[in-house]
Amino acid sequence: MTTLLDVRNVSKRFAMGGVFGRRSVDAVLDASFSLHTETPEIFTIIGESGSGKTTLARMILGLEDPSAGEILFRGQRIDRRAPRAERLEFMANVQPVFQNPFEAFNPLKQIERYLESTARRFLGTGDRAVIDRAMDEALQKVGLSLKEVRGRFPHEMSGGQLQRCAIARALIPNPPLLITDEPVSMVDASLRMSIVNLLKTLRDELKVSVIYITHDLATAYYISNRLIIMQRGRIVEMGDARTVLDRPEHPYSQLLKASVLSTDDAGAGKLDTDPAMAERAVATTGQAGRLVERDDGRSVRVYEEG
Ligand SMILES: Nc1ncnc2c1ncn2[C@@H]1O[C@H](COP(=O)(O)OP(=O)(O)OP(=O)(O)O)[C@@H](O)[C@H]1O
Numbered sequence: 030m031t032t033l034l035d036v037r038n039v040s041k042r043f044a045m046g047g048v049f050g051r052r053s054v055d056a057v058l059d060a061s062f063s064l065h066t067e068t069p070e071i072f073t074i075i076g077e078s079g080s081g082k083t084t085l086a087r088m089i090l091g092l093e094d095p096s097a098g099e100i101l102f103r104g105q106r107i108d109r110r111a112p113r114a115e116r117l118e119f120m121a122n123v124q125p126v127f128q129n130p131f132e133a134f135n136p137l138k139q140i141e142r143y144l145e146s147t148a149r150r151f152l153g154t155g156d157r158a159v160i161d162r163a164m165d166e167a168l169q170k171v172g173l174s175l176k177e178v179r180g181r182f183p184h185e186m187s188g189g190q191l192q193r194c195a196i197a198r199a200l201i202p203n204p205p206l207l208i209t210d211e212p213v214s215m216v217d218a219s220l221r222m223s224i225v226n227l228l229k230t231l232r233d234e235l236k237v238s239v240i241y242i243t244h245d246l247a248t249a250y251y252i253s254n255r256l257i258i259m260q261r262g263r264i265v266e267m268g269d270a271r272t273v274l275d276r277p278e279h280p281y282s283q284l285l286k287a288s289v290l291s292t293d294d295a296g297a298g299k300l301d302t303d304p305a306m307a308e309r310a311v312a313t314t315g316q317a318g319r320l321v322e323r324d325d326g327r328s329v330r331v332y333e334e335g
Pocket of ligand 1: 082
C-alpha cells in the first residue's frame with residue numbers, strides 16, 4: 030500500500046510567557062498514524078477542547094512546524110520553508126475546511142471571487158471559460174452550481190450552503206486529502222447532517238480522504254472509518270471507529286462516550302456522569318504510558334502492564 034500521509038512521532042511544544050516565568054504547553058505528544066492512497070477514508074480526531082486536535086491539523090497543513098518527529102505527504106516531508114512551487118503543489122493536494130464559514134468569507138466580497146482566486150492560483154490560468162468550468166464543477170460536487178452562487182454575498186446564504194461553498198473552494202485543485210476542523214459545529218443542527226453526508230459522498234464517489242476533527246461522537250460514529258481519541262495532547266485510543274466507540278477501553282474514551290447526553294437519560298433526569306469514571310479518566314491525564322495494540326486491532330494507552 031502507498032502511504033498518503035505519514036505522521037511519525039510528532040510533538041508540538043509551545044513556549045508561553047515572557048522572559049520571566051517562562052512556561053511551555055505540550056499541545057501534541059508523540060502522535061503517529063498514517064493514511065493510505067488506495068483506501069480513502071474518513072479519519073477522525075476526537076478530543077475535548079485543548080486536547081491538541083487543531084495543532085495536529087495545523088502541522089499536517091504545514092502551518093506549524095512539529096517540535097519533534099516529522100510528517101510526510103506522499104513520502105515528502107512537509108516543509109513550511111520549501112520553495113514556492115513545491116509549497117503550491119502541496120497546498121493543492123492538502124486542502125483545509127475551517128469551522129466557521131462566515132469567518133472564512135469576507136462579508137463584503139462575493140463568494141465566487143474566492144472560488145475564482147483559488148482556481149486562478151491552482152489551475153495557473155486566467156482563462157475565464159476554464160475558471161468558470163472549474164468553479165461550476167466544484168460547486169456541482171457539493172450540490173450547488175455556479176448559477177446559484179453567482180453574484181451572491183455570504184450573508185445571502187445559510188451556514189450550510191456557505192460551508193458547501195467552502196468545501197467547493199477546497200475541491201477546486203482536486204485534492205486527495207481534506208482537513209476539516211469542526212466543519213459542522215457552526216452550522217444549524219438541521220443542516221449538519223447534509224454536510225456530514227457530503228463528506229461521506231466525497232470519500233465514496235470522489236475517493237477523497239478526509240481528516241475530520243470534532244468533539245461530536247455521534248457524527249464521528251456515523252461517518253468515520255478510523256479514529257483517534259486525544260487527551261491533553263496524547264492519543265489514548267486509536268482504531269476502527271465502531272470498535273472503539275461501541276466499547277471504548279481507555280477511561281477517557283469511556284468518559285467521552287458516557288458524557289453524550291441521551292434523551293432517555295435526560296428524560297429520566299440523569300444528567301451526571303459516573304464520578305468514579307470521571308476520576309479514572311482524570312487519573313490518566315498527563316501520564317505517558319504506552320500505546321498497546323489489542324487483538325481487535327485497536328491501540329489503547331496503558332499505564333501498567335496491559
Ligand atoms: N499558538 C499557540 N501558542 C501557545 N499555546 C497554544 C497555541 N496553539 C495552541 N496552544 C495550546 O495548545 C493546547 C492544544 O490546543 P488546540 O487548539 O490544538 O486544541 P483543540 O483540541 O483543537 O481545542 P479546541 O477544540 O478548543 O479547538 C492548548 O492548551 C492551547 O492553549
